Amino acid sequence: MLSALIIDDETPSREELKALLAxxxxxxxxxxxANxxxxxxxxHRLRPDVVFLDIQMPRISGLEMVGMIDPSALPRIVFVTAFDEHALKAFEEHATDYLLKPIEQERLNKTLDWLRSDAQPKAMTLPASVSRLTQIPCTTRNKIFLIPLDDVEFVHTDQSGIxxxxxxxxxxTELTLKLLQERTALVRCHRQYLVNLEKIREIELxxxxxxxxxxxxxxxxxxxxxxxxDIKSQLLLS
Structure with a gap:
């Protein structure tokens, strides 16, 4: 049994794909x-085998989202898109597979056969424009929002999250410290902390x-x- 997660901001598209997968x-x-x-x-919670992911979504696109997934939790990705065949060429090297909207059952069946074969996904080489993050998706009790990286002072982890x-x-955020360190300008200053050097006023020894x-x-x-x-070196201090 393969577990699947559908991510699409359009409810009719999600319902259509669920009906086909049924x-x-x-x-x-x-x-x-929906986002x-x-x-x-x-x-990160469900660890699905495959994600059917819409490319065009508000605020964070499907491609940008893939760049935010911790590599250790990365499932096989099937992009779902309304782009025409010509426009889709730009995304082919970054996808493990793709489906065009409206989805045809015959084409979906080919994708499912590939998934069933347990074939290894192609290595996903993200475009340079999304390999570096410019904003961090966050949640509070009743809000979902994005914090621009330039506004971030620091990130830390404890038992309740990042x-x-x-x-x-x-x-x-659902992003890990390791991923944030690799794909942002935040610098490790402690086992549990990353800091934005531009936000530092002083360092007390x-x-x-x-x-x-x-x-x-x-x-x-x-x-x-x-x-x-390392911090002193990056600040050009002896």
Whole structure:
């Protein structure tokens, strides 16, 4: 049995695909999401075998969303799109497979046969424009929002999740510290913290060899002895 997640901002499109997949007794739709932020959370929570992902979605596109998935949780991706054949050529090298809207049962069956064969997905080489993140998707109790990377002061992790802090808001993200370190300009300053060097006002050196970075808004961020030298080097300090 293969588990599938559908991510598409259009309800009729999700319903159409669910109806088509219902004819396959070995495919279980474990969830559906209306936007990329919901989709990121669902992927990490449900760990589906395959995600049917719309390319054109508001705020965060399907391609951008793929760039936000931790590689260890990356399922096989089938892009679903209304682009015509010619326009789709730009996306082929970044997809494991794709379906054109409106989806035809015969074409879907070919995709399902490929999934059943347990073939390894092609390596996904993301376009340069989405390999680096410019915003971090976050949630609070009743909101879904994006924090521009330029506004982020620091990110830290604890038992309740990955927390993103800016000068005027904070939220929890599904992105990991490792992914954020690889795809943003945030710098590791502690095992549990990444910091935006441009937001640091001063660094206070402590007696034990560690330090605290103080942001322009007065927030204090631990800097471990292990990472202090790297931080000082990037700030061109001896």
């Amino acid at each position: 004819s396959a007794s070995d495919i279980e739709v474990v969830g559906e999401c 990329a932020i919901e989709g990121l959370a669902a992927i 927390h993103v802090s800016s000068h005027d808001r904070s939220g929890v 402590l007696d034990n060899g560690s330090a605290e970075a103080v942001t322009h808004t007065g927030k204090r961020i631990p800097v471990s002895r292990r990472h202090l030298r």
